[in-house]
Amino acid sequence: MPALVVIAVCLTLTLTAGPILLAGANPLDAYGEYLVVPLTSRYTFLEVLVASTPLLFTGAAVGIAFRAGYWNIGAEGQLLLGAVAAAGIGQVVGELPPLVTLPLMVAGGAVAGAGWALVPALLRVRFRIDEVVTTLLLNPVALLFVNGLLQGPWRDPVSGFPESPRIAAGAELPQLVERSRLHGGFVLAILIIVAAWYVLARTPAGLRLRAAGLSPHAARFAGIDVPRTLLRAALVSGAIAGIAGMSEVAGIQYRLTGGLSAGYGYTGIVVATLGALSMPGVMLAALFLGDLTVGASSAGRALAIPSQLGAVVQGTLLLVTIGLLAVRRNRLSRAVEPAAGEVAVAAEQVTGEELPAAATAIEEAGELEVDGWPEKDRPDPTGESGRPPAAGESNR
Amino acid sequence: MSRANPGVAGSTGRAGSTGRADIAVELQGITKRFGDLVANDHVDFDVRRGEVHALLGENGAGKTTLMRILYGLTAPDEGEIRIDGRPVTVRSPKDAIAAGIGIVTQHFSLVRPMTVAENLALGRTGGFRLDLERTRRQVAGASERFGIRVDPAAIVGELSIGEQQRVEILKALARDCRVLILDEPTAVLVPQEVEALFMTLRRLVADGLAVVFISHKLGEVRAISDRVSVLRRGAMVGTVPGSTDERELARMMVGRPTFGVARSEPTGGEAEVLLRVSGLRAAGRHGLPALHDVTFEIRRGEILGVAGVSGNGQTELVEVLSGMRHPAAGSITVDGTELAGATPTAMMAAGVGRIPEDRHASLVADLSVADNLVLERLDDFTTRTGLDERRIREHATMLIERFDIRARPEDRVTTLSGGNIQKVLLARVLSRQPKVIVVAQPTRGLDIGATEYVRGELLARRAAGAAVLLVSEDLDELLALADRLIVLYEGRIVGEIPAADADPERLGILMSGRGRAA
Incomplete structure (x- = not known):
C-alpha cells in the first residue's frame, strides 16, 4: 500500500506540525519521539507490540465488517462486553488449569461481543435500520453497563475501588517475554489476522463476503444470500472485538476496569481504513498506531508536550486517508466518465491487494449517475419495489 | 423577491403562433461522446414559448443527456445553446436557473419532513431573514395564479406523489422559470394524476411557458404535445406535429427494420414446453402494477421475442424470471418445476440462465473476471x-478462449469494454448449459463485432435445444433471432405473431397499444 499511505503520513505530519509548534516543540523532534524512539529500546519496542495488540483485534474486526459493506462502528462496545464476559469467567473458574480456562474466556469474550453486535445487525438486515447509528449508540450503553457493574455487584470488596476483583491466576494470559507486559493476546491477534486473511482471500465464504460488500445487487443476482452474509460478518466482527476485550482483561489488567479501553474500538476504524481493509494492511497500520501511542506518551515526558497530541496525529491521519481516497476517486471518475467503484479501485491500485471496500459508501453517490439521471432505468439495487423516491435522491 | 409570471413573458406567444421570435431555447449541433459511445450526435432542438415540445426516444437514445446538457449537468463536446436568441454557456444548474430553465425529474429534490412553503423558501436566495409567513402567502398566491393547487402548510412527505410533483413544478416556476423540462413525469403517476398534470401543463403553456416533455410513452406524447422530436441512438430523427399518429411515432422511435438479416430456420413444431408462465402479475419500481396476467410458453429450441416500447413491463418480467423480483401472483414453471418467487439460486438450479439488460450491475465490477465467472457456483x-x-483460473482461461473475451483471468471486470463485459456474463451463463435463457437487450451498446458474436451464441443455444426469452428494443434483432414475438403494452401481452409474419407496421400498431381490440 505504498503511495497513498506514504502521502497520507507525510500530509499528516505536515498538518500536525502546527499544533506541535504551538505546544512549544520542534515538530521534527516530536516525530522522532513519536515514531522512531519507541523502536530503539527493547522495553519500548515490546510496549509498541503491547499497544498494538488491541488494535490488531479491533482493526481486523472493523475491516471484516466494512469489507462486507456492514459499517460496524460499535467495536468499542463489543470490546467492553467481551471484557465483562472474560472478567466474569476469570473470577469464577477458580483453580481450573489455564488450558481449560483461557479457551473458555476467549469463547466467552467472542460470544459476548457477537451478542452485543447481534441486535444492530438484525435491525439492519430485517428492517434496514442504519447500523452506523445503532452500533455507535450502543457504545456508551456498554460503557454504562461496565460502570454499573463496577459501582455495584463487582466492586472490589478488598480495596473498595470501582474495579472488579482480580481474575484467577489460571485465567491470566501467559507473559511472552521476560520483563515486559507482552502477553499471549498478541499471538492470538496475529493468528486471528492470518485466519481472517485466509478466509477473505482464499475461501468461498470470503469471496461471497467481498462480493456482497462490493456490489450487493450483483451478489444477490449471483445467488449469494446477502443479508445472511452481512449478519455473519457483523457477528464475526463483534466476536473479534469481544476477544480484544478478553485480551486486555486477561493480558494487561487482570480485572475489569472502567478505563480498560482507550478507545480501541474507535481506533480500530482508523486502523482498518488506513490498512485499506486488507488484513496485511491492518497489521501494519495497527503496529504503526501502536508505535505512535507509545511514542506519544514518551514524547510527552521528553519534550514536555501534551501526550494528547498523539491522538491529534491519529485523528488527522484518519481524515487525511479518507480525504485522499475521495480525491483519488474523483480524479479517476473524471478521466473515465461513467464511473462507479473508483474508490475501491483506487485503493486497490495502491495496495495491490483486492478491493478494500473502504469507500463503497462514498461511491454509491457516483453509481446513481451512471447513465443519465439516477437509476431510473436500472434495476433497483435493493430489490425493494415499493420504495418511494426519497427526498435525498435529488440530482443536483 | 420578484416572481416572474409566465403570463407576462408569453402574452405575445400564444400556442399556435410560430416564428423565431418565440423560440425560448435553442440547442444547435449538440454532440456529446462518452468514450466510444455517441450519446448526442449533432442534435438540433428548440422549444418555443407557449408550446409543449416532446422529446421522444427509447432508453439510451440520448434524451436525458441532451437535457442534462441544457441544464448544465453535462458539458457538451460541440454545439451551441441559445436562450432568447443569445448564445450562452451553461456551466452549472445555477447558470441554467438564472437563464430561466427549470427541471422536474422523477426523483424529487424535496425535503420531505418540511412543509411546502419551507421547501419553496429553500430554493430562494438573497435576504438574510427567513420570513416564512410571507413565503407562505407567496406560495398561496403562486398556487392561485398558476392554478396549481397545493396547501402551503402541508408536510411534503405526507403528499401523494402527484402532489409532490406539483410542488416541484411550483418550485421551478417560483424561480422565474420560463422553460420547464419534465423528465418522464408520468412514470411515477397513476392515470388520474397524469390527467391532472396535463391540465396544469395546458394552463401554464397557455400563459406562455415553454415545456420540454421527455417521454417514451406514445399516447401521452400525442395527448399533450404541440410538436414531437424523436431521438434514436443519439441522432435526431425528425420533428413532427403532435398530431402525428402513434404508428408513425413508433416507427421513428425504433427505426425501420432492415430485412435481410438471416432469419433463423423455424424449429420443428411440437417440441416440449420448457418455460411456462401463466397469470403472472408483479409490481414495478414504484409499487404500481407493472405486469398483468402475463401468460406464454416457450418450447425447446425456440426463441420468443418480447417487443414493446420500453417501460411497458419488460424489465419487471425479466427481473421476476431472474429471481430478483417477487411476483404478486401467477406461476412460472421450468421443465415442470414451479419457480414463482424462487430465489436466484433456485432459478439457476432449475436451469434458468439469466442475462439482464444491466450487465454492469449483474457482475461484481471490482472482482476479477475469473471470480465473476464462478461466483454463481462457488461450491463447484x-x-x-x-x-x-x-481450477478457477483454468475455468476462466477456458471460457476466455471459448467466448473470445479480450481479458486475462485476473483483470477486474470494470476494466473491460462493454462487449467483453457482456461476453463474461454470457460465458458465465452459457457455460452451465441452461435449459431456459432469459436475456434482455443483449447487444445494447455493443459494437458490430460483439453484436454478431452475441447473436450467434444465442442462435447456437437455440439450436442446442434451449428455450430463449429475448427482450429487445431493437426490432432488427427481434426479427433476426426470434421465432415468435409477443408484444407488451402497459404490462399486458397485446399481441402474438410468428416472426415470419411480423412487419414493422403491425408491430408499431401493437406497440402503441392500439392493437388490443384486434
Missing part, C-alpha cells in the same frame, strides 16, 4: 481447504 470450485484457485 471448492476444495476442503478453500477456493480451488487453480
Whole structure:
C-alpha cells in the first residue's frame, strides 16, 4: 500500500506540525519521539507490540465488517462486553488449569461481543435500520453497563475501588517475554489476522463476503444470500472485538476496569481504513498506531508536550486517508466518465491487494449517475419495489 | 423577491403562433461522446414559448443527456445553446436557473419532513431573514395564479406523489422559470394524476411557458404535445406535429427494420414446453402494477421475442424470471418445476440462465473476471481447504478462449469494454448449459463485432435445444433471432405473431397499444 499511505503520513505530519509548534516543540523532534524512539529500546519496542495488540483485534474486526459493506462502528462496545464476559469467567473458574480456562474466556469474550453486535445487525438486515447509528449508540450503553457493574455487584470488596476483583491466576494470559507486559493476546491477534486473511482471500465464504460488500445487487443476482452474509460478518466482527476485550482483561489488567479501553474500538476504524481493509494492511497500520501511542506518551515526558497530541496525529491521519481516497476517486471518475467503484479501485491500485471496500459508501453517490439521471432505468439495487423516491435522491 | 409570471413573458406567444421570435431555447449541433459511445450526435432542438415540445426516444437514445446538457449537468463536446436568441454557456444548474430553465425529474429534490412553503423558501436566495409567513402567502398566491393547487402548510412527505410533483413544478416556476423540462413525469403517476398534470401543463403553456416533455410513452406524447422530436441512438430523427399518429411515432422511435438479416430456420413444431408462465402479475419500481396476467410458453429450441416500447413491463418480467423480483401472483414453471418467487439460486438450479439488460450491475465490477465467472457456483470450485484457485483460473482461461473475451483471468471486470463485459456474463451463463435463457437487450451498446458474436451464441443455444426469452428494443434483432414475438403494452401481452409474419407496421400498431381490440 505504498503511495497513498506514504502521502497520507507525510500530509499528516505536515498538518500536525502546527499544533506541535504551538505546544512549544520542534515538530521534527516530536516525530522522532513519536515514531522512531519507541523502536530503539527493547522495553519500548515490546510496549509498541503491547499497544498494538488491541488494535490488531479491533482493526481486523472493523475491516471484516466494512469489507462486507456492514459499517460496524460499535467495536468499542463489543470490546467492553467481551471484557465483562472474560472478567466474569476469570473470577469464577477458580483453580481450573489455564488450558481449560483461557479457551473458555476467549469463547466467552467472542460470544459476548457477537451478542452485543447481534441486535444492530438484525435491525439492519430485517428492517434496514442504519447500523452506523445503532452500533455507535450502543457504545456508551456498554460503557454504562461496565460502570454499573463496577459501582455495584463487582466492586472490589478488598480495596473498595470501582474495579472488579482480580481474575484467577489460571485465567491470566501467559507473559511472552521476560520483563515486559507482552502477553499471549498478541499471538492470538496475529493468528486471528492470518485466519481472517485466509478466509477473505482464499475461501468461498470470503469471496461471497467481498462480493456482497462490493456490489450487493450483483451478489444477490449471483445467488449469494446477502443479508445472511452481512449478519455473519457483523457477528464475526463483534466476536473479534469481544476477544480484544478478553485480551486486555486477561493480558494487561487482570480485572475489569472502567478505563480498560482507550478507545480501541474507535481506533480500530482508523486502523482498518488506513490498512485499506486488507488484513496485511491492518497489521501494519495497527503496529504503526501502536508505535505512535507509545511514542506519544514518551514524547510527552521528553519534550514536555501534551501526550494528547498523539491522538491529534491519529485523528488527522484518519481524515487525511479518507480525504485522499475521495480525491483519488474523483480524479479517476473524471478521466473515465461513467464511473462507479473508483474508490475501491483506487485503493486497490495502491495496495495491490483486492478491493478494500473502504469507500463503497462514498461511491454509491457516483453509481446513481451512471447513465443519465439516477437509476431510473436500472434495476433497483435493493430489490425493494415499493420504495418511494426519497427526498435525498435529488440530482443536483 | 420578484416572481416572474409566465403570463407576462408569453402574452405575445400564444400556442399556435410560430416564428423565431418565440423560440425560448435553442440547442444547435449538440454532440456529446462518452468514450466510444455517441450519446448526442449533432442534435438540433428548440422549444418555443407557449408550446409543449416532446422529446421522444427509447432508453439510451440520448434524451436525458441532451437535457442534462441544457441544464448544465453535462458539458457538451460541440454545439451551441441559445436562450432568447443569445448564445450562452451553461456551466452549472445555477447558470441554467438564472437563464430561466427549470427541471422536474422523477426523483424529487424535496425535503420531505418540511412543509411546502419551507421547501419553496429553500430554493430562494438573497435576504438574510427567513420570513416564512410571507413565503407562505407567496406560495398561496403562486398556487392561485398558476392554478396549481397545493396547501402551503402541508408536510411534503405526507403528499401523494402527484402532489409532490406539483410542488416541484411550483418550485421551478417560483424561480422565474420560463422553460420547464419534465423528465418522464408520468412514470411515477397513476392515470388520474397524469390527467391532472396535463391540465396544469395546458394552463401554464397557455400563459406562455415553454415545456420540454421527455417521454417514451406514445399516447401521452400525442395527448399533450404541440410538436414531437424523436431521438434514436443519439441522432435526431425528425420533428413532427403532435398530431402525428402513434404508428408513425413508433416507427421513428425504433427505426425501420432492415430485412435481410438471416432469419433463423423455424424449429420443428411440437417440441416440449420448457418455460411456462401463466397469470403472472408483479409490481414495478414504484409499487404500481407493472405486469398483468402475463401468460406464454416457450418450447425447446425456440426463441420468443418480447417487443414493446420500453417501460411497458419488460424489465419487471425479466427481473421476476431472474429471481430478483417477487411476483404478486401467477406461476412460472421450468421443465415442470414451479419457480414463482424462487430465489436466484433456485432459478439457476432449475436451469434458468439469466442475462439482464444491466450487465454492469449483474457482475461484481471490482472482482476479477475469473471470480465473476464462478461466483454463481462457488461450491463447484471448492476444495476442503478453500477456493480451488487453480481450477478457477483454468475455468476462466477456458471460457476466455471459448467466448473470445479480450481479458486475462485476473483483470477486474470494470476494466473491460462493454462487449467483453457482456461476453463474461454470457460465458458465465452459457457455460452451465441452461435449459431456459432469459436475456434482455443483449447487444445494447455493443459494437458490430460483439453484436454478431452475441447473436450467434444465442442462435447456437437455440439450436442446442434451449428455450430463449429475448427482450429487445431493437426490432432488427427481434426479427433476426426470434421465432415468435409477443408484444407488451402497459404490462399486458397485446399481441402474438410468428416472426415470419411480423412487419414493422403491425408491430408499431401493437406497440402503441392500439392493437388490443384486434
